[in-house]
Amino acid sequence: MYAQALDQKDRSPVIAEDPVRLERFEARCTAEDKIEPKDWMPDAYRRTLIRQISQHAHSEIIGMQPEGNWVTRAPSLRRKSILLSKIQDEAGHGLYLYSAAETLGVSREELSEQLLSGKAKYSSIFNYSTLTWADMGAVGWLVDGAAIMNQIPLCRCSYGPYARAMIRICKEESFHQRQGFEIMHTLAKGTVAQKAMAQDALNRWWWPCLMMFGPPDQASQHSDTSMRWKIKRFSNDELRQKFIDAMVPQARFLGLDIPDPELRFNEESGHWQTGAIDWSEFRRVLAGDGPCNRQRMRVRRQAEDEGIWVRDAARAFAAKRAARRQAAAIAAE
Amino acid sequence: MDVVAAIEDDLFAYALMLGDSALVLSHRLSEWSGFGPTLEEDIALSNMALDLIGQARLCLDYAGKVEGRGRDEDALAYLRDDNDYRNLLICEQPRGDFAVTMVRQLFYAGFMQPCFASLMASRDSTLAAIAAKAEKEMAYHLRHAGEWVIRLGDGTAESHTRTQRALDEMAIYVAEFFTVSAVERRLADAGIAPDPLALRAPFENSITPILKEATLIVPSFAGGQYGGKNGRHGEHLSRLLGEMQVLHRAHPGATW
Ligand SMILES: [Fe+2]
Ligand SMILES: [Fe+2]
Ligand SMILES: [Fe+2]
Numbered sequence: 001m002y003a004q005a006l007d008q009k010d011r012s013p014v015i016a017e018d019p020v021r022l023e024r025f026e027a028r029c030t031a032e033d034k035i036e037p038k039d040w041m042p043d044a045y046r047r048t049l050i051r052q053i054s055q056h057a058h059s060e061i062i063g064m065q066p067e068g069n070w071v072t073r074a075p076s077l078r079r080k081s082i083l084l085s086k087i088q089d090e091a092g093h094g095l096y097l098y099s100a101a102e103t104l105g106v107s108r109e110e111l112s113e114q115l116l117s118g119k120a121k122y123s124s125i126f127n128y129s130t131l132t133w134a135d136m137g138a139v140g141w142l143v144d145g146a147a148i149m150n151q152i153p154l155c156r157c158s159y160g161p162y163a164r165a166m167i168r169i170c171k172e173e174s175f176h177q178r179q180g181f182e183i184m185h186t187l188a189k190g191t192v193a194q195k196a197m198a199q200d201a202l203n204r205w206w207w208p209c210l211m212m213f214g215p216p217d218q219a220s221q222h223s224d225t226s227m228r229w230k231i232k233r234f235s236n237d238e239l240r241q242k243f244i245d246a247m248v249p250q251a252r253f254l255g256l257d258i259p260d261p262e263l264r265f266n267e268e269s270g271h272w273q274t275g276a277i278d279w280s281e282f283r284r285v286l287a288g289d290g291p292c293n294r295q296r297m298r299v300r301r302q303a304e305d306e307g308i309w310v311r312d313a314a315r316a317f318a319a320k321r322a323a324r325r326q327a328a329a330i331a332a333e
Numbered sequence: 334m335d336v337v338a339a340i341e342d343d344l345f346a347y348a349l350m351l352g353d354s355a356l357v358l359s360h361r362l363s364e365w366s367g368f369g370p371t372l373e374e375d376i377a378l379s380n381m382a383l384d385l386i387g388q389a390r391l392c393l394d395y396a397g398k399v400e401g402r403g404r405d406e407d408a409l410a411y412l413r414d415d416n417d418y419r420n421l422l423i424c425e426q427p428r429g430d431f432a433v434t435m436v437r438q439l440f441y442a443g444f445m446q447p448c449f450a451s452l453m454a455s456r457d458s459t460l461a462a463i464a465a466k467a468e469k470e471m472a473y474h475l476r477h478a479g480e481w482v483i484r485l486g487d488g489t490a491e492s493h494t495r496t497q498r499a500l501d502e503m504a505i506y507v508a509e510f511f512t513v514s515a516v517e518r519r520l521a522d523a524g525i526a527p528d529p530l531a532l533r534a535p536f537e538n539s540i541t542p543i544l545k546e547a548t549l550i551v552p553s554f555a556g557g558q559y560g561g562k563n564g565r566h567g568e569h570l571s572r573l574l575g576e577m578q579v580l581h582r583a584h585p586g587a588t589w
Contacts, residue, residue, distance in 0.1 A: 068367040078589075084383055316492075
């Protein structure tokens with residue numbers, strides 16, 4: 001889901017690092033040592049991680065919207081409760097990740113400002129609309145499913161706080177995927193209209209989910225350093241292939257058709273092979289022209305703005321209370 | 334009419350009152366998902382919504398069993414119209430700003446916490462078990478909302494104004510808490526449900542110090558709006574249910 005960050009070019013000036021320290025740092029990465037906040041790290045490592053972790057955090061936060069769209073219309077109380085707790089988990093993921101990013105010396109406020117100003121990106125998948133209830137199934141099954149593929153290797157990321165946040169997150173993501181699959185399963189075995197709803201959702205989400213892994217390897221700005229530094233372990237295409245190989249049998253089990261007439265099993269490679277991905281769509285959505293890019297940002301800004309007076313009040317109250325305590329302490333002396 | 338059947342009708346009606354209030358209020362809280370003033374508070378609002386959905390499910394499930402006509406929690410939640418709902422009017426009022434939400438939560442929890450505490454001693458063991466779980470949740474909501482009302486009331490000039498306004502807006506729905514419907518009268522006499530009148534003192538005892546600490550003017554809670562317990566609602570409930578029920582009703586008999 002969040003691999004996109006690594007495919008963006010780092011435009012900051014290259015800092016000449018102390019070769020001795022750099023060598024020692026790289027040896028630690030190779031030895032699968034965890035790098036901790038107080039350890040020395042190259043500037044580019046720090047910047048790459050801040051960019052990736054914050055993009056991941058922003059994705060969790062913006063990702064609350066497409067599912068939030070169905071909370072008040074969930075078709076049973078059980079589903080409503082599961083959906084609401086899933087969205088709540090995503091908010092929690094955002095929190096862990098912002099905290100992990102803060103250990104690298106950037107504040108949550110700065111990061112949030114970067115999101116609101118459009119400077120920081122979030123995963124493009126959340127710029128698609130959730131048009132029916134089946135999208136709650138497809139999002140859990142496919143979007144969270146793709147996120148897991150990306151995130152499991154991150155549990156072994158060289159940066160300790162990020163790796164530890166990912167371990168917690170991955171546990172919850174697998175519950176998210178299961179509930180999504182269960183929604184799809186119920187719909188696929190349900191009435192004719194429900195099955196059609198499930199198929200329609202798969203039709204709309206399949207290709208965008210394949211794009212979640214980022215551009216094909218030969219087109220992406222290569223991330224050899226990320227690999228060497230144990231931030232990234234698999235290429236975009238490798239992860240995408242893992243995802244396809246896992247999802248095709250699941251779709252068949254559901255009795256749903258993958259919307260790809262060219263999909264076939266390659267006996268030689270042992271992998272499922274898809275038709276060509278329309279990368280022009282990916283670039284269009286990334287550039288801001290997806291169905292919901294503007295809406296997602298507008299809603300996020302609105303929520304931020306409406307919270308200003310509340311956050312101000314909390315700050316003012318905390319200051320008043322601290323002043324009162326201090327005054328009481330002085331009076332007691 | 335035999336006595337047992339009469340009590341069962343009352344039990345059904347009472348379980349609906351509890352369940353509907355929890356359901357409708359949880360719906361309003363769930364409207365905050367993704368819109369909380371901070372991430373931490375977004376999570377807390379969802380927590381409270383989830384507690385209330387949980388309570389609603391237990392109560393509606395029990396109502397359906399007592400009624401004995403095969404209606405489950407979803408049939409009761411999704412296939413009744415507003416005039417069959419028995420929730421307190423305060424629950425259906427629009428989400429409003431964060432001050433409205435917190436003041437409403439304070440009032441609701443301030444009433445329901447002692448209500449459930451008393452219901453734990455009910456002669457009906459199912460209600461007593463539901464109450465034991467719900468009482469703890471309401472105590473948490475009361476504490477959480479109380480802390481926020483104090484922060485907002487004693488925060489900035491703007492937060493103070495907004496919170497006082499919220500207080501005055503929500504205060505008119507408080508008197509309904511302490512009205513005694515015929516159902517509640519009979520169940521109280523039978524030792525099954527608390528007498529709402531007896532809950533007034535604990536309510537005021539927990540609310541008043543909070544409002545004072547928040548530097549807010551305590552409203553009188555006299556007069557106001559009634560009718561929710563008897564199915565007479567305001568303009569908002571029908572729309573709320575319209576949204577909540579739209580998908581379920583579009584696919585009669587479907588499983589989700
Ligand atoms: Fe996610
Ligand atoms: Fe997540
Ligand atoms: Fe998730």
